Amino acid sequence: MESAQRIVLITGSSRGIGAETARVLAARGDHVIVNYREKRKRAEVIAAEIGAAGGSASTAGADIAAADSARALIDGVADRFGRIDVLVLNASGGLERGARPDYAMALNRDAQTRLVRLALPHMPSGGRIVFVTSHQAHFHGRKPVPADYAPIAASKRAGEDALREMIPELAERGIELRVVSGDMIDGTTIVLLLERRDPDAVAARKDHGDLPTIEQFAVAVAEATTGTAESGHTVYVGGADYLDAEVLPPVSAGP
Numbered sequence: 001m002e003s004a005q006r007i008v009l010i011t012g013s014s015r016g017i018g019a020e021t022a023r024v025l026a027a028r029g030d031h032v033i034v035n036y037r038e039k040r041k042r043a044e045v046i047a048a049e050i051g052a053a054g055g056s057a058s059t060a061g062a063d064i065a066a067a068d069s070a071r072a073l074i075d076g077v078a079d080r081f082g083r084i085d086v087l088v089l090n091a092s093g094g095l096e097r098g099a100r101p102d103y104a105m106a107l108n109r110d111a112q113t114r115l116v117r118l119a120l121p122h123m124p125s126g127g128r129i130v131f132v133t134s135h136q137a138h139f140h141g142r143k144p145v146p147a148d149y150a151p152i153a154a155s156k157r158a159g160e161d162a163l164r165e166m167i168p169e170l171a172e173r174g175i176e177l178r179v180v181s182g183d184m185i186d187g188t189t190i191v192l193l194l195e196r197r198d199p200d201a202v203a204a205r206k207d208h209g210d211l212p213t214i215e216q217f218a219v220a221v222a223e224a225t226t227g228t229a230e231s232g233h234t235v236y237v238g239g240a241d242y243l244d245a246e247v248l249p250p251v252s253a254g255p
Contacts, residue, residue: 005056006030007081008225009073011064011115012091014043016188017132020218021088022046025225026055033077034059035091064091064115065107074118084122086225089115089163090132092156108155113162125174130224131163135239138181143242167231176231178224183239186211212238 008025012018014036022032023046032050034057036043043059050057058080062073077084092108116129123129136145137156145153160179167177220237236243 006085006225007033007077007083008086008088009033009035009060009077009084009119010088010090011035012037013088014039014046017185017214017218017221018088018090019046020214021090021221022057023050023053023055024218024222025086026050026057027053028222030086030225031056031058031081033057035064035073036061037063037091065103065111067114070111070115071118074115074122078122082122083124084119084127085124086128086130087116087119087123088130088132088221088225090221092132092152104151104155105158108152109159109162112159113166116163116166120170120173120175123173123175127173127175128178128225129163129170129175130178130180130221131160132221133157133160133179133181134185135181135183135236135242138179138234139242164232171231178229179232179234180217180221180224180237181234182212182217182220182237183242184211185217185238186213188214 006029008022008030010018010022010025010032013022013032013034019034022034026032032055034043034046036059038061040059040061043061047057047059060073060076063069064073074084089112091111093104112131119129133156134153135143136149137153138160140153140157163177163179170177217237220235224235
């Protein structure tokens with residue numbers, strides 16, 4: 001690893017959007033840390049694929065919803081690399097079978113803000129935090145949400161709001177926040193789970209056009225780690241029907 005490389009920690013990146021974001025950023029020259037909760041082998045495969053393609057990657061296991069595990073994750077990255085240039089908050093959940101009633105809020109709000117606070121002392125000026133969310137969550141309270149997804153939407157919206165409240169504190173450290181919001185992303189685990197529980201909800205989204213792919217959304221997340229915009233800027237990917245100019249403020253277009 002070259003010292004000039006950015007150190008990028010991506011939560012929940014052993015599959016799906018997180019894994020593809022890791023591939024994109026590694027191909028652009030960053031060292032990516034593939035975080036996983038349980039699937040160590042799968043994370044190691046992603047890191048090995050990145051290395052075989054000429055990129056730089058490592059793995060780090062942690063359950064970010066558990067305070068001690070989250071602290072160990074950040075301390076481990078800081079001890080090994082000395083800093084965290086970019087933190088991509090990709091991990092989320094709440095539709096898992098058997099999840100406790102408060103799990104969605106514990107993961108999608110509390111774990112996100114705790115991880116940021118743990119990472120801040122190790123992030124240099126110019127650092128970037130990217131929060132990955134969905135239109136169903138970002139527009140929660142202004143647009144309809146499938147019933148089965150409502151707890152996730154509410155908790156992710158709460159997480160986004162909590163992070164936005166931190167913008168002044170981040171600015172004092174020279175760190176910026178970006179939000180990337182997408183329509184249902186074709187092929188992701190959460191869409192597959194929702195399709196089993198409420199197939200009509202997924203079909204309704206597809207009636208508005210093709211859903212964005214994991215690859216398209218990952219590129220948008222990767223782009224959010226660079227570029228210039230005000231802290232808190234949101235990039236939207238897919239779901240043009242959500243972006244109703246009559247009821248919503250002007251927005252940026254996703255790729």
